[in-house]
Amino acid sequence: MQELINKAKELIENKEVDLLIGYQSDGEKGAKPLFVKNPLQAEQLIFNQYCLNNLVTYLMRPDVKACKKVAVVAKGCDIRALVMLLSENQMSREDVYIIGMTCDHVVSPDGTGENEKCATCKVHNPHLADIVLGSPVQEKYPKDKPVKHTQIEKLNAMSQEERWAFWQEEFSRCIRCYACRQACPLCYCERCIVDYNTPQWIDTRSNPRGNFAWNIVRALHLAGRCIDCGECERVCPANIPLMLLNQSLQEEAQEKFEWEAGYDPESEPPLTTFRKEDDEEFIR
Amino acid sequence: MPENIYEPYLMEITEIVQETPDTQTFRLVFKDPSVKENFSFKAGQFGLYSAFGAGESTFCVASSPTRKDYIECTFRTTGRVTSELANMNVGDTIGFRGPYGNSFPLEEKFYGKNITFVAGGIGLAPVRCVIWNVLDLRDKFKVVNIVYGARTYSDLTYKHELKEWEERKDVNLVKTVDPGGDSPECGCTIKWEGCVGFVPTVLEQSDIKGGKDDIAVVCGPPIMIKFTLPVLEKMGFVPENIYTTLENKMKCGLGKCGRCNVGNFYVCKHGPVISYADLSKLPQEY
Amino acid sequence: MAEYYITQSKMTALMKELASDSSMEVFGPVKKGNDVFISKLEDTSELCLDYFTTVNSIKEAIFPRFEPILQYKIRGEGVELEDLPPIKPLVVFGGHPCDAASVPLMKDLFSWDYKDHFYLQRLEKVVIITLACDEKDKDCFCTSLGGSPHGETGSDLLLERVSKEGWQVKVVSDKGKKFIESHPDFFRDKITPEKGYPKIQDKDIPVMFQLDRVKTWIEKNFEHPLWEELSSNCWSCAACTYVCPTCHCFDITDDATMWEGVRTKNWDACTLPFFTKHASGHNPRSQSYERYRQRISHKYNYYIDLFDHVSCTGCGRCSRVCKAGVNILDIIKRIDEESTKGEK
Numbered sequence: 001m002q003e004l005i006n007k008a009k010e011l012i013e014n015k016e017v018d019l020l021i022g023y024q025s026d027g028e029k030g031a032k033p034l035f036v037k038n039p040l041q042a043e044q045l046i047f048n049q050y051c052l053n054n055l056v057t058y059l060m061r062p063d064v065k066a067c068k069k070v071a072v073v074a075k076g077c078d079i080r081a082l083v084m085l086l087s088e089n090q091m092s093r094e095d096v097y098i099i100g101m102t103c104d105h106v107v108s109p110d111g112t113g114e115n116e117k118c119a120t121c122k123v124h125n126p127h128l129a130d131i132v133l134g135s136p137v138q139e140k141y142p143k144d145k146p147v148k149h150t151q152i153e154k155l156n157a158m159s160q161e162e163r164w165a166f167w168q169e170e171f172s173r174c175i176r177c178y179a180c181r182q183a184c185p186l187c188y189c190e191r192c193i194v195d196y197n198t199p200q201w202i203d204t205r206s207n208p209r210g211n212f213a214w215n216i217v218r219a220l221h222l223a224g225r226c227i228d229c230g231e232c233e234r235v236c237p238a239n240i241p242l243m244l245l246n247q248s249l250q251e252e253a254q255e256k257f258e259w260e261a262g263y264d265p266e267s268e269p270p271l272t273t274f275r276k277e278d279d280e281e282f283i284r
Numbered sequence: 285m286p287e288n289i290y291e292p293y294l295m296e297i298t299e300i301v302q303e304t305p306d307t308q309t310f311r312l313v314f315k316d317p318s319v320k321e322n323f324s325f326k327a328g329q330f331g332l333y334s335a336f337g338a339g340e341s342t343f344c345v346a347s348s349p350t351r352k353d354y355i356e357c358t359f360r361t362t363g364r365v366t367s368e369l370a371n372m373n374v375g376d377t378i379g380f381r382g383p384y385g386n387s388f389p390l391e392e393k394f395y396g397k398n399i400t401f402v403a404g405g406i407g408l409a410p411v412r413c414v415i416w417n418v419l420d421l422r423d424k425f426k427v428v429n430i431v432y433g434a435r436t437y438s439d440l441t442y443k444h445e446l447k448e449w450e451e452r453k454d455v456n457l458v459k460t461v462d463p464g465g466d467s468p469e470c471g472c473t474i475k476w477e478g479c480v481g482f483v484p485t486v487l488e489q490s491d492i493k494g495g496k497d498d499i500a501v502v503c504g505p506p507i508m509i510k511f512t513l514p515v516l517e518k519m520g521f522v523p524e525n526i527y528t529t530l531e532n533k534m535k536c537g538l539g540k541c542g543r544c545n546v547g548n549f550y551v552c553k554h555g556p557v558i559s560y561a562d563l564s565k566l567p568q569e570y
Numbered sequence: 571m572a573e574y575y576i577t578q579s580k581m582t583a584l585m586k587e588l589a590s591d592s593s594m595e596v597f598g599p600v601k602k603g604n605d606v607f608i609s610k611l612e613d614t615s616e617l618c619l620d621y622f623t624t625v626n627s628i629k630e631a632i633f634p635r636f637e638p639i640l641q642y643k644i645r646g647e648g649v650e651l652e653d654l655p656p657i658k659p660l661v662v663f664g665g666h667p668c669d670a671a672s673v674p675l676m677k678d679l680f681s682w683d684y685k686d687h688f689y690l691q692r693l694e695k696v697v698i699i700t701l702a703c704d705e706k707d708k709d710c711f712c713t714s715l716g717g718s719p720h721g722e723t724g725s726d727l728l729l730e731r732v733s734k735e736g737w738q739v740k741v742v743s744d745k746g747k748k749f750i751e752s753h754p755d756f757f758r759d760k761i762t763p764e765k766g767y768p769k770i771q772d773k774d775i776p777v778m779f780q781l782d783r784v785k786t787w788i789e790k791n792f793e794h795p796l797w798e799e800l801s802s803n804c805w806s807c808a809a810c811t812y813v814c815p816t817c818h819c820f821d822i823t824d825d826a827t828m829w830e831g832v833r834t835k836n837w838d839a840c841t842l843p844f845f846t847k848h849a850s851g852h853n854p855r856s857q858s859y860e861r862y863r864q865r866i867s868h869k870y871n872y873y874i875d876l877f878d879h880v881s882c883t884g885c886g887r888c889s890r891v892c893k894a895g896v897n898i899l900d901i902i903k904r905i906d907e908e909s910t911k912g913e914k
Contacts, residue, residue: 063859336644
C-alpha cells in the first residue's frame with residue numbers, strides 16, 4: 001500500500017516518530033508485525049485482510065514505551081484498545097501517531113473464513129486517528145445497538161454441571177504459556193498477579209487449580225475493559241475458546257452499566273467511575 | 285529407591301545470630317548422624333536451603349570446611365523463602381541440598397601466597413568461609429589482609445569475628461563504613477575506630493601491597509566490585525589471581541533448570557567461583 | 571531389523587486397550603478444533619490419525635508439565651519426608667522423528683553429573699512409537715540438523731506409511747521388540763509398500779543453513795544489533811518453549827498447608843519476563859530481545875559446548891505456534907547469511 005509506505009517514510013525521515021509498528025507479509029501465513037526504524041524497512045509495510053495482529057499490544061512494552069513517540073498501524077478494533085489505554089492514563093494522546101486503516105474484515109490465512117468479530121464491528125472506519133488510510137467502508141452494525149455475541153448463547157444454555165465439565169476439558173489443555181496475556185493490549189501490568197509469590201495468588205503450575213484460577217482471574221481483570229479484539233483466543237496454542245469468558249463479562253458490563261469498551265475516548269469506564277444510578281441489586 | 289537429587293538433608297537450627305536488622309546467620313546440624321559424620325565440602329561451594337512450605341533459596345556455605353559437625357549460612361531477608369527462614373527458631377528443621385558448584389582453588393593456587401580479601405556488606409559471607417579456611421591452616425599462607433566495609437555500622441556482618449581478626453597478629457584487618465555510617469543514627473553505639481570511606485577508596489589508601497603472584501578474593505555489591513577491580517589492578521594484582529563469586533537466580537542448583545547461566549557459564553556448575561580474567565570473557569548478563 | 575505391519579484400525583484398538591489399563595500412562599494424538607495435540611489418553615479418547623503434525627510435542631509424556639519431587643509432613647518436632655508415587659510404564663504414540671530425536675538430547679542434560687531419576691526412570695519405562703513423516707511444510711528443517719523425516723533416533727518403533735490403511739513397523743530397540751511381543755495380535759507380517767510411498771524423502775526438505783557457521787557467529791556476536799532486529803516482534807510469552815521437544819527449563823515451587831506440602835518441578839521458560847529476576851529486583855535479562863538471544867544461544871551454542879549436540883531437532887513447532895511472527899528458521903538462516911559476510 002504505497003500511501004502507507006510513503007506516510008511511514010515521512011514520519012521516520014522527519015523524526016516525528018522514533019518507531020513505527022506496522023505489518024509485513026508472512027508468505028502463506030498472511031501477515032506479521034514489523035518494527036520500522038528506518039525508511040528502508042518501511043518498504044516492507046503492507047495492509048490487507050490478513051493483518052490480524054492487534055499491534056497496540058506493543059505500545060506498553062518497556063522498550064517501546066521508552067521511545068519518544070511511536071506510530072502504529074491500527075484497524076478500528078485495535079484503536080478501541082488504544083482508547084482504553086488513554087482512558088486508563090497509560091499513555092498520552094501525543095505519545096502516539098495513529099495511522100488508522102479502514103477495514104472491511106479480516107480473515108484467517110488457513111481459509112476458515114471471515115473472523116467472527118467482524119460481523120458485529122462498529123468501527124470499520126477508525127474512530128480515532130491522526131490519519132485514515134484506505135477507502136471508506138460501509139458501517140453495517142448500528143452504533144447504538146449493543147453487540148450481541150451469539151457464541152455465548154450455547155454456553156449460557158448449559159447447566160452449571162455441564163459448564164463445569166466444559167471448562168475442565170478446555171482448561172486441561174492450557175499450558176500456561178501466557179500468550180493470551182502477552183497478546184492482549186489491555187494486559188499491561190508491569191508485574192502480573194501470577195508473578196507474585198508473597199502471597200502466591202495463583203498456582204503457577206499447569207494443573208486444574210492453577211489453570212482455572214489463571215484464566216478466570218484474567219477474564220475478571222478484563223471485565224469492563226476487554227475490547228473484543230479476540231487476539232487471546234487466536235494466539236492460544238491450545239485452541240481454548242477464551243472469548244467465551246470475555247464476552248460473558250462484556251454482556252454483564254452491557255447489562256449493568258450500558259457499557260462497551262473502547263469507542264469513546266471521553267467516556268468513563270465503569271470500574272473507575274461511580275454513578276449514583278449504578279445497579280445495586282447485588283447488595284442484599 | 286534411586287537417589288532423589290532434589291531431596292534435601294534435614295537440618296536442625298542450633299544457633300541464630302542477628303547480624304544486622306535484616307541479616308541472620310544460622311548454624312545448622314545434620315539430623316542424620318551418618319550424614320553429619322561424612323559430610324564435607326570446599327570453601328566457595330553453595331547449597332539450596334529449604335523452608336518447607338515456602339520453597340528453597342540459594343546461599344553459600346558461610347562456615348569453613350575445616351570446622352566439622354556443622355555448617356553455617358548467612359542470608360538477608362528479601363523474599364518469600366528468606367522471610368520464612370527469618371521467622372524460625374533454634375530447634376526448627378530446614379532442608380539443605382548441596383554442596384554444589386566449584387570452590388576456591390586453595391591448594392592449587394593460594395598455598396604459599398599473600399592473600400587479600402576485599403568484601404562489602406553481606407558480600408563478606410562467601411568470603412568468610414575462605415577466611416576461616418585460610419586462618420585455620422594459617423601456616424600454609426603468607427600475608428593475610430582483610431578489607432571489609434559496609435554502608436553503616438549496623439550493616440556490618442560478623443561483628444564478633446571482625447574483633448577476633450583485628451586482635452590477631454597474623455592478620456591485617458582494615459574495616460570501614462561509608463561516610464556517615466559511624467553515626468549513632470546508624471546504630472553505632474561505640475566509638476568507631478575503623479576507617480570512614482568506601483571500600484575501594486580505603487583499599488587504595490591502605491598500605492596493602494599487591495603483586496602478580498598475590499591473590500585477591502573480592503565479594504560485595506556490584507557497584508563495589510566495579511570500583512574495586514581497577515584499584516586491585518593498579519596495586520599490581522593480575523586478573524587471573526583476582527577471584528570473586530558470581531550470583532544469579534537459581535532453582536535447581538545442579539545444572540538442569542536452565543536459569544543461572546551467564547553465556548555458557550553455568551553459575552551452579554562452572555561457578556560460583558570465577559577469576560576476574562574469566563569473568564571478563566563472559567557476556568554481560570549477570 | 572525386524573519389520574511388521576499394522577493397520578490404522580488395529581493401532582487405534584491397541585491404543586484404546588492400553589489407555590484403559592490404569593497401571594500405565596498412554597499418550598496419543600487427539601484432535602481439537604483444527605489441530606491435533608499429543609494428550610493423555612483415557613479409554614474414551616478419540617484418536618486422530620490423519621494429521622500433518624501435532625501442535626505440541628511428546629515432551630510432556632516424559633517431562634510432565636508439573637511433577638512432585640518431594641512430599642513432606644510438617645510436625646512439631648520437625649519435618650518428615652514421604653515416599654512419592656512410583657513412575658508408571660508409559661506408551662507415547664503419534665510423534666514424528668523430530669520428537670523422538672529430542673529424547674537422547676534431553677537425556678544428556680538430565681544425566682549431567684546429577685541423575686534426575688524422574689526423567690531417567692520415565693525414559694527407561696517409555697515405549698516411543700513414532701510416525702515417520704508423510705508431509706512437510708515451510709517450517710520444517712530437521713535435515714539441516716542431521717535429522718530426517720524417516721529418522722530412527724530415539725524411537726522404539728518407527729511406523730512408515732506404506733498403504734492408505736496402515737504402516738510398516740520398524741523395530742528400532744529392544745523395548746520396541748518386547749512391546750510387539752506382548753501385543754502380538756495387533757501386528758502382522760510386513761507387506762510390500764504400495765506405490766507412491768513413502769510420500770516424502772530427505773531431499774524434499776533441503777538443508778538450509780550450516781550449523782557450524784551459525785554456532786560460530788553466535789559465539790562471537792553477543793552484542794550484535796541483529797539480535798534486537800530479529801526478535802523485535804517477540805512478546806515474551808512461552809508458547810514456543812512449551813511446544814518445543816527439547817526445551818527443558820523448569821521452576822521448583824512448594825505448595826503447602828501448615829501441616830503438609832509437596833514440592834514440584836514445573837515447566838518454565840527463559841522467554842518469560844521474570845525468569846531471571848533476582849529477589850532483589852535486579853533482572854539480567856529485562857528486555858525481550860535479551861531473552862530471545864538466550865533461547866537461541868542456549869540451543870545453538872551453549873548446548874553444543876556442553877554436550878556436543880545442538881538442542882533443536884528442526885521440528886518447526888515454535889514457528890508454527892508463534893502468532894507474533896517470530897520464525898526460528900528465518901532467524902537461523904539470517905544468522906548463517908550474516909556469518910558469511912566475512913570478518914567476525
